[in-house]
Amino acid sequence: xxxxxxxxxxxxxxxxxxxxxxxxxxxxxxxxxxxxxxxxxxxxxxxxxxxxxxxxxxxxxxxxxxxxxxxxxxxxxxxxxxxxxxxxxxxxxxxxxxxxxxxxxxxxxxxx
Amino acid sequence: xxxxxxxxxxxxxxxxxxxxxxxxxxxxxxxxxxxxxxxxxxxxxxxxxxxxxxxxxxxxxxxxxxxxxxxxxxxxxxxxxxxxxxxxxxxxxxxxxxxxxxxxxxxxxxxx
Numbered sequence: 001x002x003x004x005x006x007x008x009x010x011x012x013x014x015x016x017x018x019x020x021x022x023x024x025x026x027x028x029x030x031x032x033x034x035x036x037x038x039x040x041x042x043x044x045x046x047x048x049x050x051x052x053x054x055x056x057x058x059x060x061x062x063x064x065x066x067x068x069x070x071x072x073x074x075x076x077x078x079x080x081x082x083x084x085x086x087x088x089x090x091x092x093x094x095x096x097x098x099x100x101x102x103x104x105x106x107x108x109x110x111x112x
Numbered sequence: 113x114x115x116x117x118x119x120x121x122x123x124x125x126x127x128x129x130x131x132x133x134x135x136x137x138x139x140x141x142x143x144x145x146x147x148x149x150x151x152x153x154x155x156x157x158x159x160x161x162x163x164x165x166x167x168x169x170x171x172x173x174x175x176x177x178x179x180x181x182x183x184x185x186x187x188x189x190x191x192x193x194x195x196x197x198x199x200x201x202x203x204x205x206x207x208x209x210x211x212x213x214x215x216x217x218x219x220x221x222x223x224x
Contacts, residue, residue, distance in 0.1 A: 006155075043212075045212070065124075090155055092156075099161070100205075105155040
């Protein structure tokens with residue numbers, strides 16, 4: 001069974017640009033959630049999608065957005081990048097929250 | 113607001129020692145508790161999931177327990193090995209609410 005696939009693995013962007021990250025969940029999983037990890041703040045929840053609907057949202061500015069497609073693949077978009085957006089972005093896949101979450105390898109975003 | 117605290121923040125032990133990592137949470141309404149391992153620059157690897165109806169889970173040399181009434185979980189690692197060196201994260205889940213609340217982690221170093 002394939003795991004959670006995140007692409008790309010690494011990105012370097014310039015301040016002010018926008019970026020799109022992709023996450024393909026485990027086959028059959030309908031929930032995809034996104035997290036930002038930084039050395040100072042640790043892992044922080046961005047949002048969660050379930051069957052194409054945003055079900056839960058963390059405390060991040062509106063520059064951070066996401067969506068989920070009918071095949072459960074999800075994308076996360078960050079507009080008007082700031083230096084502080086440099087982080088490891090992780091996505092997690094779940095069949096249902098009760099059964100735990102499986103994480104991808106992450107996308108390392110560097111904003112210069 | 114749910115908060116998760118992990119103690120100690122860092123731990124260095126000689127190979128072969130048994131050790132305990134601690135995790136405490138403020139909201140006893142958490143549904144399940146998941147322990148992860150993270151190697152530097154990598155994603156999260158799920159180690160153990162304690163579901164809402166369970167008190168304990170075991171996998172190989174790892175044993176995790178959950179006491180909701182006291183707001184605590186422990187991860188016990190038996191006969192530690194250098195390959196166990198990593199950051200260990202605990203996370204509380206709210207089931208269908210779709211997100212995990214993470215502690216800041218315990219960085220474990222096992223010396224040969």
